[in-house]
Amino acid sequence: MSSFNFESVFQDAVSEGFGPSIDLSPGKYIAEIKSANFGESKAGAPKAGFMFVAQDGSVSADGEDMSGGTIWLNATFSEKAAGFAARDCASLGVTGAMLNADPQAAVQTAIGQVWSVEVKLSKDGQWTNVYLGKKQDGGAALKAVPTPTPAPTAAESFEKDVDTGDTWAI
Numbered sequence: 001m002s003s004f005n006f007e008s009v010f011q012d013a014v015s016e017g018f019g020p021s022i023d024l025s026p027g028k029y030i031a032e033i034k035s036a037n038f039g040e041s042k043a044g045a046p047k048a049g050f051m052f053v054a055q056d057g058s059v060s061a062d063g064e065d066m067s068g069g070t071i072w073l074n075a076t077f078s079e080k081a082a083g084f085a086a087r088d089c090a091s092l093g094v095t096g097a098m099l100n101a102d103p104q105a106a107v108q109t110a111i112g113q114v115w116s117v118e119v120k121l122s123k124d125g126q127w128t129n130v131y132l133g134k135k136q137d138g139g140a141a142l143k144a145v146p147t148p149t150p151a152p153t154a155a156e157s158f159e160k161d162v163d164t165g166d167t168w169a170i
Contacts, residue, residue, distance in 0.1 A: 023069065023070065023071060023128065024052075024054055024058075024060070024066055024069040024070065024071040024119045024128065024130075025060045025061070025062065025064065025066065025069075025119065025128070026060065026061050026119050026120055026121050026128065027058075027059070027060040027061040027062075027066065027118070027119055028061075028116065028117070028118045028119075028133070029052075029054045029055070029058045029066065029069075029116070029117055029118075029119065030054070030055045030058065030114060030115070030116055030117075030136060031052035031053055031054045031055060031058070031071070031114070031115060031116075031117050032052065032053055032055065032112065032113070032114045032115075033050050033051065033052055033092070033110050033111050033112065033113045033114075033115070034051050034052070034053045034070075034111065035050075035051040035111065036048070036049065036050045036051070036107040036108055036110050036111055037049050037104070037107060038099075038103040038104045038106070038107045041074075041076045041078065043078065045076050045077050045078035045079075045081075046076075046077040046099075046103070047074055047075065047076045047077065047085075048074070048075040048077075048085070048089055048094065048099070048103070048106075048107045049072050049073070049074050049075075049107070050072065050073045050074075050075075050092065050107065050110055051070055051071075051072050052070060052071050052072075052073065052115070052117055052130060053068060053069070053070050054066045054067055054068060054069045054070070055067065055114070056068075071117075071119055071128065071130045072130070073088060073117075073130045073132070075088045075089050088132060091132050091135075092110040092113065092132075093109060093110060093113075094106050094107060094109060094110060113135060114135070114136040114137070115132055115133060115134070115135055115136060116133035116134050116136060117130050117131065117132060117133055118130070118131045118133060119131075
């Protein structure tokens, strides 16, 4: 047998958006859309699928590290769910006109978006569903720590004009 590292291939595939690693358990996460596709549901309804991958440091409601975990948001345009599908696609910036023109290209525009999402168990306890929260600025912006404005040094002195409110260094 060769020295092929299957585990590495699976990890690379997930990070490149090819498939799930571990399914996200209920909780709130910051997740990036790594993959998207357009096709049909088992019942034949048009369906847009968006794979979210939890960012580093993601922890489930039970305290389990879920970094790299995945979940699919499937927007199925069935008679029963079309309104929900339209709502979710619109939130992701995918419009009806885009889907009519080229559905596969339309869903690809959502790749790279970062969202706060909540994963909840269905009422019957058999499924997990993903709910969109707020769109985030993106990877680096999420980790940025604001730096406070430095206080003036002792050598600097400021004066304020009481009539205009202007301030200047003297």
